[in-house]
Structures are given as structure tokens and as C-alpha cells.
Amino acid sequence: MFSEASNVSAGVDKVFAFIIIISLIFLIGISVFIVYTLVRFRRKKGLKAMQFTDNIKLEIIWTVIPIILVLLMFYYGWIAFAPMRKAPPDAMQVKVIGKMWEWIFDYGNGMTSKELVIPLNKAVRLDLVSEDVNHGFFIPAFRVKEDVVPGYNNYMWFIPQYIGNYEILCTQYCGLLHSNMMSKVRVVDQEEYEKWYADLEKASKIPEAxxxxxxxxxxxxxxxxxxxxxxxxxxxxxxxxxxxxxxxxxxxxxxxxxxxxxxxxxxxxxxxxxxxxxxxxxxxxxxxxxxxxxxxxxxxxxxxxx
Amino acid sequence: MANQEGDHYISYLDQQGKYRGLLAWLLSTDHKRIGLMYFYVIATFFFIAVSLGLLMRTELIAPGETIMSPQTYNGLFTVHGIIMIFIIVIPGLSVVFGNFFLPILIGAKDVAFPKLNLLSFYLFLLGAIMAVLSQFLGDGPPDTGWSFYVPYSVESSTNVIFALTAAFILGFSSILTGINFIVTIHRMRAPGMTFMRMPLFPWSIYATAWIQVLATPIIGITLLMVVAERAFSIGFFDPALGGDPILFQHLFWIYSHPAVYIMILPAMGVVTEIFPTFSQKPVFGYTAIAISSLTIAFIGYFVWGHHMFTSGTSYFSRLFFSLLTFLVAVPSAIKVFNWVATMYGGSIDLKPPLLYAVGFIFLFMIGGLTGLIQGALATNIQVHDTAFVVAHFHYIIFGGMGFAAFAGIHYWYPKMFGKMYNIRFANIAWVVIFTGFNLFYFPQLVIGMQGMPRRYFDYLPQFKTGQVLSTIGSYILVTGLLMMLINLLATRKKGKTAPANPWKGVTLEWQIPSPPPLENFDIIPEIKRRPYFFGESKNEK
Incomplete structure (x- = not known):
């Protein structure tokens, strides 16, 4: 039920589930109660409106319970988020360059790619750099997102856990072709990755036209x-x-x-x-x-x- | 015209002063006439911005280019946002109903500074006209989004300065109105009306006015800084000039988050007036509602950072803002419980104002609960800057503030104009609006969670179903809005005369004739007890 595409995705999905379930209980519960009230107390002859104005006990209960629930939500949200900010020092590093309106993945030594190709089950740290305006680097399937801000060295990291292709989208509005600023993550096994990397290395040696x-x-x-x-x-x-x-x-x-x-x-x-x-x-x-x-x-x- | 007691009087609509005809309105310092002028201007702009939204929805009915180019689309969502936020939702309820009903509800003849009030109106009008002109002058409509994020807003070749100046002037109007209302509430309450005997709509206007006065100057200076940066290349925010783009985001949201409370607090105030009247029952937890307005206004200042959870701000500041964001949810939840408890045990008359108020609770709850998903750090990462956020704030702004405005219009219409609209037709319009609204925005919550980013001219095939449903919903919603508009316009022309107190309300506005005379009260009433007194009550003080 929860996405395992990256090491953080299941944690995020659990928080989603927790908050959504509590929210639905409140939403449906209160809505049903309102409809009940509207029907049960609709105006008719002989039914006088009660005139109570306060009930301290009730008010304390419905203040304390929401406080406890939101603190729990805060806590779970934090716990699932915390690992996203702790990139392991030995993570493979790729520099992501965002510019109007494309993503470029810089593997160092003059090797760049239009797609992010990464090996399965290896930690990847992406250093996010913008050449012009703000962009947002978002891989929905992995539940990771961070803005790419000029002058800032933002980063993100994750471990891809399934082989496959995943969309990369830009989430921070960046002008005319914002909605076309897309790319792909290709998660491949180690062997294929090495082959791809060798090809990239070769290609980078041929001078460009x-x-x-x-x-x-x-x-x-x-x-x-x-x-x-x-x-x-x-x-x-x-x-x-x-x-x-x-x-x-x-x-x-x-x-x-x-x-x-x-x-x-x-x-x-x-x-x-x-x-x-x-x-x-x-x-x-x-x-x-x-x-x-x-x-x-x-x-x-x-x-x-x- | 005669009121119910048969005394003859002249209503504010028929009043003849120094000037005649249109000038009698344009130069009037009567708070009711000014309120109505705001109402007409805002309603006009609302339908302009709705049309822009409709064009955007039509573009999104299919992937790729459907009816317009990406540049046009980017201009549309920018201008839709600027008009809706700065001209309609931020000032809306407080300038229309605040002007019209705040003095009446506290037993005053007018606001404290009637001339300043008129000045506010003209600043507002000037800003609004400039915002529209920015569409047609210069090098094309601004395409930065209503948030004007730097560096794009510094680099875009479109007419950004004009739009920024418009927002700046609108801000000034807002500050002056805020000052006026604060002074009015402090100095002009009827004898005997202590703060704790004041109705809750004035309470909400009071909390709002403080935010207007304290937060608006920040956006004013920030917008000026962008103007200076564009015009003179002074480096405040643009890294190419040595500035800091994140600083802009901080300054922008230090105002723009409290601005959310500027719009929602009066909305809460309006529905808080409606529940007791249509239940014939005092407000439940008067003190809690009054205090929670102030609490929301106060904590609301310290949550702006949650707009920047993905911008690269520090780990600690993310924690801090997430915690505070969750805490600000609590007073809103308390208000919901209070409204429901106000209806419970009453004698409920489900007329259009109450229908809209109940719709408000439902949509506001969805807006608030989806806010929890955004407040939690882990889930925020997924939904930040997606259609989920768009749906969330439309649930709050349109479902909350919008429905409260519609509730207020249907509640106070007979008082403002002395005429009663067709209630059946109003009910039908509500059903259409409510259905269309949910079909419009609910699918966006779903596709947003799946990763559909916001401000997208185009989209991936997997989002098509949601987008199409959303567009169909928007058509239904607009149909309903037009039905409501036609009903009210027809009433204005040839509606039946409304009694002074059609809903059996007990607050002061229902004790005077409809429409009210120029200075509201012949004799200023003396207040001896709390508001919302419908008969005997054991707890009455």
C-alpha cells in the first residue's frame, strides 16, 4: 500500500495515511452531526430553542483533544522528514543544474546528461544549482522535492529501491515553459549503470560541434x-x-x-x-x-x- | 417609505444631501454608501477574475495547447491571482460588511473617520484600476504569479512594476481602513456595550484590523524594494545583483500569510452572526470565539515559514514553523465546534444564509484538514507547490471566505436594500454552487498528491481525468454563481419589500428600519446585556 520507490517514500505515505484517517473521522463525524442537528431541530411549532450558552467541560475537551492530535501529527511529520536532511557522507554525488527550461545532470569531469541515471540501492546526493531563476526539483514517486534557488546550495538525497523510470518535474514557477521543464530518473542495476557511465565518459571526450x-x-x-x-x-x-x-x-x-x-x-x-x-x-x-x-x-x- | 411602525423616514438609499445623482454616491461619507460602492466594485472584479479562471480551466481540459499560448496562460493565472487576492478576498468582507454593519452592530452613527473612509475607497479604486491596466499597458500582462517571486519578477520583461504599484496602493487602502475600524471600535461603541457585550462580527473585524495595520506595511516596503531593484538595479533580492532571493520570500510571506487571516477572520465573523439568528439561540462559547479570533491573529504572524518548507531553509526553522502551524489550527477547530454547538438544540430555519454558512463549515473543514497535510513536514514535501495546495487554498479562500460572503449577502440583503430575494431560487443556486465547487476542487487534491505541480500550462497524461472533472466542475460552479447573481439583480429591480427583521435577529441591525436611515439610529441604544439574547436563559449575565 505504501510506496517503496525510495527509502523515504513509505515514511511519507504513512504520515499521509495517519493524517487523512484522522481528518476523515472528523470531517465525516462533524458533517453527519450537522445534518442530524439540522433535521432534528428544524423549526416547528411547539419546539422551543434551548438557550444554553456555555459548557466549560465540553469546551476543555474539544480544545485538548485537537491539541494532542495536532502535536502527534507534527511529531510523525517530523520523524518521517528528519532522514531527508541527513545525507550519508559516502553518497554518490550528482550536481543538478536547473535553467530555463531544462535539467542538466553533471556527473563531474565535464560529463553531463539530460537524464538522471542512478544505480539501484545506492544513496544519491543531488546538489541543486540554478543558473537563472528559482526552480523546484521534484520526483513525485520518491516523495522528494527541494527548490533550486540561485545563490543557494540546496540539496536532497535518497536511495532508489526499484528499477524503473520516474518523472522529474519543476515545481517552482519559472516562466514561459515551466510546465515543460521535465526530465526522467532512470534507476538501473549496477552493471547497466557502469556501462552507461562508460558511454557517457566516451561521449564527453568527443568534442561537440x-x-x-x-x-x-x-x-x-x-x-x-x-x-x-x-x-x-x-x-x-x-x-x-x-x-x-x-x-x-x-x-x-x-x-x-x-x-x-x-x-x-x-x-x-x-x-x-x-x-x-x-x-x-x-x-x-x-x-x-x-x-x-x-x-x-x-x-x-x-x-x-x- | 415607511418602516414597520409606520413612522416616516428617509433611507440612506434615498437620502438627498449636498450633491445629486451619481455624485451623491461618489462623494458620500456615509459608511453604508461607501460599503455599497465597495460591494459593486468588488462584485465586478470578482466576475472578471472568475472569467479568467474559467479560461484557464478551459485551457486545461486537454493536455497541450488547447485555446491559448503558454504566455497567455501564465499571464492569466497571475492576473487572476492578483485580482482575487488583493482586490477581492483581502479587503472584501471587511470593506463591504465591515463598513456597512460594523457601525450599526456597535450602535454608532458612522465610523470614526468618515472622510478617511472615503479616501480608502478611492485608493482602493485607483489600485484596482491600475491592476487591470497592467494587463493592457507596457509589454504584456505580468507573468510572475501573484507571489512575484524574485529573481523571475526582476527579470521578466512584462509589466511587473505597474502591477506591483497597484498592489502597493491597495495595501495603503487596507491600512487606512484598519486604523479607522480600530478607532471606531474603541471609541464609538454604544453606551453599555463593553467589549464582552460586542457582537462577534465586530470582534472579528477588530482582530483583522490589527493585522491590516501591523502586517501590510511589510508587503508595501517589499514591493517597493522590487520596484527599486527592477528600475535601478539595486541588489536586494536578485543574486545576479548580490541580493538574496530567499529574503524576498520571507518578507513576502510575513505579510501574505497573515493576509490569509485578514480574509478568513471576517468570514468567521459573518457566519458567527448567522448561526444564532437561524437557530434562535445564543452563540455557544462567546468568549472562546472572541478569544480565538485574537489568538489566530496573533499566532498567524509566526507561521509564514511554512510557505518555504522546500526553499532550503534550515532544519530548525522547518521544525519551528511546522509546530506553530499545527498550533494555529486549534483555535479554528474550536470555532467549528462552537458553531455546531450553537445550532444544536435550536429552532433551526434552513434559509439561504444558513445554507451558505453550513456550506462554509464543510468546505472550511476540508480546507483546514488538508492544511494539516501541508503542515506536517514529511507530507509537505510531496504536496508543496502542487495542485493540492491550489485546491487547499481555494477550499479556504473560496469555500471559506467566498461562501461566508455569499452567506452574508443573503443574510443582510433585505437589510441593505429593503427587499427580499426569491428564497427558492437562492436555494437551488446554492445546490449548484456547492456541487460545482466540490467537483472543481476535490480532484485537484487527488492529482496534487499524485504529483501534479501548480501553475502548469500542460500536464502529463495520468492527470487528465482529474483535470477534466475539475473543468466540468468549474462550469457548474460558474452556472451557479450566475444564478445567484441573476436572483439578486432581479430582486434589486422588482423584489418584494422586506420587513425590518425578516429572520428574527436580535443584534442591533435588526432593530432599525430596512434600508437603514442616514445615521442609523434616532436614539443611540443603551446596551444592558450580552448580544444574542433570544429569551430567558439561565446563564444570562
Whole structure:
């Protein structure tokens, strides 16, 4: 009945159960009593209202019992929470970087991943860092959450107890694509983890295309994917050289996505709007991207074909 | 117009003063006219903000983009929040019913400073208009959420400064009203009306006024600091400028948590007036209710940190705020028991005001009990910043303050306008509103626990059922609200004349004609006993 996905989840669920059961007893009990009162004492001839105003004994009882119950809730809530703040010193450390609107997992030595991949039954400590505004790092299945605040070194830790994929969501509002700021935790066995880690290490040694670095540093990838998925803007996959339907001066026309078109789109994005997208979503990058950066981007885009 | 005794008098609605027509209202310092002006402004804004909410719910009927872009959605929930919080729920009950009924309930002819009262109204109006203008001026509606969390609120290119200034001005209006009511209650009570003989609605207004005066300046200065940060790049909160974003959260919630009590205390006060009248029975535990209002107001200052349990605050401060949060729940629970005990053994007439008051208890209980889940540290981690929180505070704010406002409107409408609405139709509207409300918000408690974050334009497929139910509920709820509105508007036009005391109430407002004359009382009454005296009682002092 209680989630065992992480070492803290069952503890949290027990507190949920405790508070919900007590709450339901009160809610249903009082509601039934109110309905009973409304029916039993409804106004009719011959039934006079009683005129009592106090009953000290009763009032003491219904003050003391709630005090005891809320203190118990406080206590259990605290006990289940306390381990969340005590990360074991030998926990595996991963740095989580939150930025508008993506999560990056930094495994050290220049190795980064878009997914959090961790081995089963090992304590993991996540150091939460923000590059811009507040974010919230939330893994619902594990019952862990902590804000990612710029200038603060927040952290969380847990032990994953089941192999599987789990959602990561952003819970602190961070602007336009807050609701798309998602990722996944992949819990794998030790063997698979080591293999994945070795691949990551290998990949990190291959220098990245210059164009990709420009795209990432300029923030283009927040709205344009390179893997074909739809974000705020069109994807860059199979983009270069393809025929695009755009709306210019309120009329629909077709153009080929070549250097000239890309240059126009970057420097005056509202002149030609890709069909199906809205005006004003993209700002002009006139003083941000230089001609030579654009060339690097174009070279890179040419490689993004199956 | 004639009152029940056949004496001729001129009601505040027909009073002719120095000015005629609209000016007679706009320049009136009569607390009743000012109360009504607030009422019309607030009701208008309420329906604007409801429409924004409806658009958001419609967007969320399916995952992905349905009827609007994410930028529009983010603007909508921001403006919905700003209007609802700063223009409606924080001032709402105290400026409408506080203005209209506080002086009458304590046997006074007006508030202590009638001109200041009018100034408060105009500051309020100015702030409200600015909040709406922030939508249309500058670079698009603010998209920061009503909480204006830094650094996003410093970096967002939208019209944030305008919205902040609006909130600042609204805050000033609130402070002036608070001062006015405190002085009124201290200085203007009728002869013989000691504090312990004062009805409980004025008691709740009294506790509220102190929070308004003491807490509002903090949000005022905080908002100004954000303005300074945006306009002059002074680093208070933005780490890029050397500031501390968590400091902003502290300052924001030091006000905004007590603000929750600014809205709920008068709501409690309103229903506390209604239970005795419709049960024909004195309030049970008068002293406990009065004291618990002050206790809530006091402890309410020291629980703000529970809004920041996941922000990285220290282990000790989490413990401290969790404990205090649990303690503040107790006086609210005591009030619930007292209300139920007030009805028990009475002669209960289930008219619309009582129906809304009972609905208030039920929804307020759900709001309070879900608050316990958020107060406990372990469960807070799971539900913090999720739809669960959204549902929780709508249960408290809308289910609590909103239903109390509806209860108050149905209770005092015949007194304010001298006319009686269609009771059957009002009952039907209640059923629709109550059903829609629960269908709207209950599913959000469930998906919130499952991990649906708040302020999400889009959502994962597993949350679809809950989201769709919620949207259907919102349509039902709004249908009910419109039914209520139509009923009241129709009554205003051609309702039947209401007697001076349709509910057989015993507090002072029911001893004067409906609608009341300009200065309420021909002769200031002398108070010889506690309020809510319906006949013989053994315990009467």
C-alpha cells in the first residue's frame, strides 16, 4: 500500500495515511452531526430553542483533544522528514543544474546528461544549482522535492529501491515553459549503470560541434529541439534545406530553409512566421548572434538529418 | 417609505444631501454608501477574475495547447491571482460588511473617520484600476504569479512594476481602513456595550484590523524594494545583483500569510452572526470565539515559514514553523465546534444564509484538514507547490471566505436594500454552487498528491481525468454563481419589500428600519446585556 520507490517514500505515505484517517473521522463525524442537528431541530411549532450558552467541560475537551492530535501529527511529520536532511557522507554525488527550461545532470569531469541515471540501492546526493531563476526539483514517486534557488546550495538525497523510470518535474514557477521543464530518473542495476557511465565518459571526450555549443549557450535549445520533438518553436531536426510554410504579410508562402532564410528568422523573427506558431514568441537576436556564430549554427544544422 | 411602525423616514438609499445623482454616491461619507460602492466594485472584479479562471480551466481540459499560448496562460493565472487576492478576498468582507454593519452592530452613527473612509475607497479604486491596466499597458500582462517571486519578477520583461504599484496602493487602502475600524471600535461603541457585550462580527473585524495595520506595511516596503531593484538595479533580492532571493520570500510571506487571516477572520465573523439568528439561540462559547479570533491573529504572524518548507531553509526553522502551524489550527477547530454547538438544540430555519454558512463549515473543514497535510513536514514535501495546495487554498479562500460572503449577502440583503430575494431560487443556486465547487476542487487534491505541480500550462497524461472533472466542475460552479447573481439583480429591480427583521435577529441591525436611515439610529441604544439574547436563559449575565 505504501510506496517503496525510495527509502523515504513509505515514511511519507504513512504520515499521509495517519493524517487523512484522522481528518476523515472528523470531517465525516462533524458533517453527519450537522445534518442530524439540522433535521432534528428544524423549526416547528411547539419546539422551543434551548438557550444554553456555555459548557466549560465540553469546551476543555474539544480544545485538548485537537491539541494532542495536532502535536502527534507534527511529531510523525517530523520523524518521517528528519532522514531527508541527513545525507550519508559516502553518497554518490550528482550536481543538478536547473535553467530555463531544462535539467542538466553533471556527473563531474565535464560529463553531463539530460537524464538522471542512478544505480539501484545506492544513496544519491543531488546538489541543486540554478543558473537563472528559482526552480523546484521534484520526483513525485520518491516523495522528494527541494527548490533550486540561485545563490543557494540546496540539496536532497535518497536511495532508489526499484528499477524503473520516474518523472522529474519543476515545481517552482519559472516562466514561459515551466510546465515543460521535465526530465526522467532512470534507476538501473549496477552493471547497466557502469556501462552507461562508460558511454557517457566516451561521449564527453568527443568534442561537440561548434554550432551546437553556440545554440546551447544562446538558449536556442529551450524552444527548438534537435531531436524532432515539438517545443515552443519548430524543431531543428531535418530543418536545413527543407521547404517551410510561413506567413509573411498575412499571406502564406513557401520558402526553402537556407542560410538567407535562417538569417532573416534570427534577426527579424516576426517578418516570416512558421505556420502554426504565434508572433512575438521569439525575440530578435540582432546584437546577440554574430554572423560567424550563425555560420557555425548553419553548419551544424546541416548535420541534423537522419 | 415607511418602516414597520409606520413612522416616516428617509433611507440612506434615498437620502438627498449636498450633491445629486451619481455624485451623491461618489462623494458620500456615509459608511453604508461607501460599503455599497465597495460591494459593486468588488462584485465586478470578482466576475472578471472568475472569467479568467474559467479560461484557464478551459485551457486545461486537454493536455497541450488547447485555446491559448503558454504566455497567455501564465499571464492569466497571475492576473487572476492578483485580482482575487488583493482586490477581492483581502479587503472584501471587511470593506463591504465591515463598513456597512460594523457601525450599526456597535450602535454608532458612522465610523470614526468618515472622510478617511472615503479616501480608502478611492485608493482602493485607483489600485484596482491600475491592476487591470497592467494587463493592457507596457509589454504584456505580468507573468510572475501573484507571489512575484524574485529573481523571475526582476527579470521578466512584462509589466511587473505597474502591477506591483497597484498592489502597493491597495495595501495603503487596507491600512487606512484598519486604523479607522480600530478607532471606531474603541471609541464609538454604544453606551453599555463593553467589549464582552460586542457582537462577534465586530470582534472579528477588530482582530483583522490589527493585522491590516501591523502586517501590510511589510508587503508595501517589499514591493517597493522590487520596484527599486527592477528600475535601478539595486541588489536586494536578485543574486545576479548580490541580493538574496530567499529574503524576498520571507518578507513576502510575513505579510501574505497573515493576509490569509485578514480574509478568513471576517468570514468567521459573518457566519458567527448567522448561526444564532437561524437557530434562535445564543452563540455557544462567546468568549472562546472572541478569544480565538485574537489568538489566530496573533499566532498567524509566526507561521509564514511554512510557505518555504522546500526553499532550503534550515532544519530548525522547518521544525519551528511546522509546530506553530499545527498550533494555529486549534483555535479554528474550536470555532467549528462552537458553531455546531450553537445550532444544536435550536429552532433551526434552513434559509439561504444558513445554507451558505453550513456550506462554509464543510468546505472550511476540508480546507483546514488538508492544511494539516501541508503542515506536517514529511507530507509537505510531496504536496508543496502542487495542485493540492491550489485546491487547499481555494477550499479556504473560496469555500471559506467566498461562501461566508455569499452567506452574508443573503443574510443582510433585505437589510441593505429593503427587499427580499426569491428564497427558492437562492436555494437551488446554492445546490449548484456547492456541487460545482466540490467537483472543481476535490480532484485537484487527488492529482496534487499524485504529483501534479501548480501553475502548469500542460500536464502529463495520468492527470487528465482529474483535470477534466475539475473543468466540468468549474462550469457548474460558474452556472451557479450566475444564478445567484441573476436572483439578486432581479430582486434589486422588482423584489418584494422586506420587513425590518425578516429572520428574527436580535443584534442591533435588526432593530432599525430596512434600508437603514442616514445615521442609523434616532436614539443611540443603551446596551444592558450580552448580544444574542433570544429569551430567558439561565446563564444570562
Amino acid at each position: 561548434e554550432g551546437l555549443i553556440v545554440l546551447r549557450n544562446t538558449g536556442c535549445l529551450a524552444c527548438h529541439s534537435i531531436d524532432g520533438s515539438k517545443l515552443v518553436g519548430p524543431t531543428f531536426k531535418d530543418f536545413y534545406g527543407s521547404e517551410r510554410t510561413v506567413i509573411a504579410n498575412n499571406t502564406e508562402t513557401k520558402v526553402i530553409a537556407d542560410d538567407a532564410f535562417i538569417s532573416r528568422s534570427v534577426y527579424s523573427p516576426d517578418a516570416e512566421i512558421a505556420a502554426g506558431y504565434n508572433k512575438g514568441l521569439m525575440k530578435s537576436y540582432t546584437d546577440v548572434l554574430k554572423e560567424e556564430d550563425l555560420k557555425k549554427i548553419n553548419d551544424y544544422l546541416k548535420t541534423l538529418h537522419e
